[in-house]
Amino acid sequence: DAGVIQSPRHEVTEMGQEVTLRCKPISGHNSLFWYRQTMMRGLELLIYFNNNVPIDDSGMPEDRFSAKMPNASFSTLKIQPSEPRDSAVYFCASSGLHSRNSPLHFGNGTRLTVT
Amino acid sequence: DQQVKQNSPSLSVQEGRISILNCDYTNSMFDYFLWYKKYPAEGPTFLISISSIKDKNEDGRFTVFLNKSAKHLSLHIVPSQPGDSAVYFCAASGDGGNNRKLIWGLGTSLAVNP
Numbered sequence A: 001d002a003g004v005i006q007s008p009r010h011e012v013t014e015m016g017q018e019v020t021l022r023c024k025p026i027s028g029h030n031s032l033f034w035y036r037q038t039m040m041r042g043l044e045l046l047i048y049f050n051n052n053v054p055i056d057d058s059g060m061p062e063d064r065f066s067a068k069m070p071n072a073s074f075s076t077l078k079i080q081p082s083e084p085r086d087s088a089v090y091f092c093a094s095s096g097l098h099s100r101n102s103p104l105h106f107g108n109g110t111r112l113t114v115t
Numbered sequence B: 001d002q003q004v005k006q007n008s009p010s011l012s013v014q015e016g017r018i019s020i021l022n023c024d025y026t027n028s029m030f031d032y033f034l035w036y037k038k039y040p041a042e043g044p045t046f047l048i049s050i051s052s053i054k055d056k057n058e059d060g061r062f063t064v065f066l067n068k069s070a071k072h073l074s075l076h077i078v079p080s081q082p083g084d085s086a087v088y089f090c091a092a093s094g095d096g097g098n099n100r101k102l103i104w105g106l107g108t109s110l111a112v113n114p
Helices: none
Strands: A005-007 A010-013 A019-024 A031-038 A042-050 A053-056 A065-071 A074-079 A088-095 A110-114 B010-014 B019-025 B032-038 B045-051 B056-059 B062-067 B072-077 B086-093 B108-113
Touching: A005 A088, A010 A019, A019 A088, A019 A110, A031 A074, A042 A065, A042 A074, A042 B086, A053 A065, A074 A088, B010 B019, B019 B032, B019 B086, B019 B108, B032 B062, B045 B056, B045 B062, B045 B072, B072 B086
Parallel strands: A010 A110, B010 B108
Antiparallel strands: A005 A019, A019 A074, A031 A042, A031 A088, A042 A053, A065 A074, A088 A110, B019 B072, B032 B045, B032 B086, B056 B062, B062 B072, B086 B108
């Protein structure tokens, strides 16, 4: 049973470059979440989708961040242009029910370093 | 402004003993709480949860206690095992508006020594 799959695992890029993070949720799950983890702020919800529709993007820090979910099995988080302060671990998670009591299943994250 | 606080960044316990991880929250609107465990280079995994209508929930070696008046919850692991060594996150939901938005603590790193 494949879990949430994220790629790449590590990304190192220079300031100003475009970065695209990818996520494949667990098959059959209809809610997908993008989180960012930093030492200072911990885990922060950036955006979440239900049935491929963005429900809440209030956590997206700036217009430089955008997320899409073109179908039920794929989502991207894009940063353009990237800045050093975007360096963090980005997690994707999915859940099977649109219920706040439904646990999240996380991928192993993408560690982004912007120099 | 941390609405969910885990004041102990780390905890060290001997194998076989009890581990107690604490979590405090400030928002009285929170009514559902979860604990996740995270190993290095992996994503968090769900461990146990509790609704505010309860004061205790147990699952095997893991028990979560909720004290609503004190806005405090704790996770007890008995007996602790070396494989329990991980970072434990407390999370809360129910502050209105977006029900799927969890507010997370910064985590407590647990080391269980053989």
